Amino acid sequence: MEMNKVDSIIDAYNADPAFILEMMYDIQDEAQYVSRENMERIAEKLELPVAKVLRLATFYDSINLEPQGKHVCKVCTGTSCHVNGAEKVLHQVEKDLNVKAGGTTEDKIISLKEVSCMGACASGPLAQIDDEYHENITPDKIKQAVDQLRQK
Numbered sequence: 186m187e188m189n190k191v192d193s194i195i196d197a198y199n200a201d202p203a204f205i206l207e208m209m210y211d212i213q214d215e216a217q218y219v220s221r222e223n224m225e226r227i228a229e230k231l232e233l234p235v236a237k238v239l240r241l242a243t244f245y246d247s248i249n250l251e252p253q254g255k256h257v258c259k260v261c262t263g264t265s266c267h268v269n270g271a272e273k274v275l276h277q278v279e280k281d282l283n284v285k286a287g288g289t290t291e292d293k294i295i296s297l298k299e300v301s302c303m304g305a306c307a308s309g310p311l312a313q314i315d316d317e318y319h320e321n322i323t324p325d326k327i328k329q330a331v332d333q334l335r336q337k
């Protein structure tokens with residue numbers, strides 16, 4: 186992402202540190218992720234230590250620190266989903282995609298993310314593929330969903 190675009194996003198919030206998350210989300214909306222260079226620029230313009238910006242960015246699952254694939258598959262392994270078998274679902278996807286959670290397939294088609302709660306605990310295990318939620322997901326169902334995704 187061009188640095189002048191990053192600057193304009195920061196300036197839109199008057200470089201106010203209270204809106205640092207909003208700045209990162211706006212950058213992510215444009216570029217799909219927030220690069221190390223983007224975080225350094227935020228730190229510089231907000232007059233914050235780079236380490237503080239990095240800590241904040243890494244704290245939130247929803248901020249991507251790496252380029253993402255064409256599709257994003259999220260599997261919730263929060264407590265409620267975990268109790269209902271989310272680990273088996275996650276392992277199935279990792280096996281099918283041949284990528285660990287947090288990574289992207291070699292062909293850059295699918296990124297896999299493990300998240301801690303998506304706010305629908307009663308419907309778990311829960312997965313999200315792009316904008317579509319999959320409730321009560323099982324290893325077999327996620328395999329079908331991922332297979333379909335590869336054909337898109």
Ligand code: FES
Pocket residue numbers: 261262263264265266267301302303304305306307309311
């Ligand atoms: S723990 Fe999975 S949605 Fe809350």
